[in-house]
Amino acid sequence: MGKIDLHCHSHCSDGELSPGAVVVRAFEQGVSLLALTDHDTVAGVPEAMEAAARLGMTLIPAMELSTLWNGMNIHVVALNIDLDSSVLQKALERQAGARERRGRLIGEKLERQGIAGAYEAALALADRPESLGRTHFAQMLLEAGRVSRLQQAFDKYLGAGKVADVPIPWVTLEEGVGVIREAGGIAVLAHPAQYRMTRTKLRRLIDAFAKAGGQAMEVVSATQSPDIIPWLALTAESFGLMASQGSDFHGSHMPWIELGRFPSLPATCRPVWSSW
Ligand code: AMP
Ligand code: MN
Ligand code: MN
Ligand code: MN
Secondary structure, eight states, X not given: OOEEEOOBOOTTTTOSSOHHHHHHHHHHTTEEEEEOOOBTOOTTHHHHHHHHHHHTOEEEOEEEEEEEETTEEEEEEEESOOTTOHHHHHHHHHHHHHHHHHHHHHHHHHHHTTOTTHHHHHHTTSSSGGXXXXXXXXXXXXXXXXXXXXXXXXXXXXXXTSTTOOOOOXXXXXXXXXXXXXXXXXXXXXXXXXXXXXXXXXXXXXXXXHHTTOOEEEEEETTSOGGGHHHHHHHHHHTTOEEEEEOOBOOXXXXXXXXXXXXXXXXXXXXXXXXX
């Protein structure tokens, strides 16, 4: 068995590579079980499936859903979903519409900061207007020399409460988990340590997620410090959640992340893929 990576992005959201190229790269990194988890879209899954079949890899139909919990943007990875689910398709259409509108509003706010042509420059980096994300604006700000690192674009312009922040009416955490379950999927709380919450608050989030029907959480993510893995493993167990792992690979604009590269899951965890 090769490596298992259940979180990564293609050009169908804010990743750099095509879905097929992500699969080839994962194969080269020794991954044999992969989930392509683009933000709020499954558009890349068919192409990824074909590429995986050619290479003898297993590709799990998946995505990463943007949700809201107490006004915070919480990501939920959906694994093994039915792509034909009408409930899922309807929810993704709504998310796409909201994303498209938000893109224009972020562009207007950046214009007001004296950054001319921000919307057009960001859109040129995206696949489609409805896949336009903050990462594209961050890349655009980096290329325009407005910031010196990607993270700085979020700290200065795009993060919650910053000058170009545009609140977006994503589905609620509870609705999102409901949609994923209705589409036959497994709902996985993504990168819990990335929300900059105290452990008390994080436990409250995990509790709400589990009560809403969430079945797993990412115990290992390349975007989180390895120090927190033991606590996440214990917490997953105490809430009866299975454990998932993934790189959250995006491409060369986040060069510190590679497909299949992250610490291993503690042996005490119940891996989410054990049920497949
Ligand atoms: P969006 O879904 O358009 O709101 O964009 C969210 C994406 O922006 C995340 O999936 C990350 O890829 C990226 N992102 C969010 N916050 C940060 C941050 N502080 N530093 C770097 N990238 C970030
Ligand atoms: Mn992203
Ligand atoms: Mn995420
Ligand atoms: Mn992600």
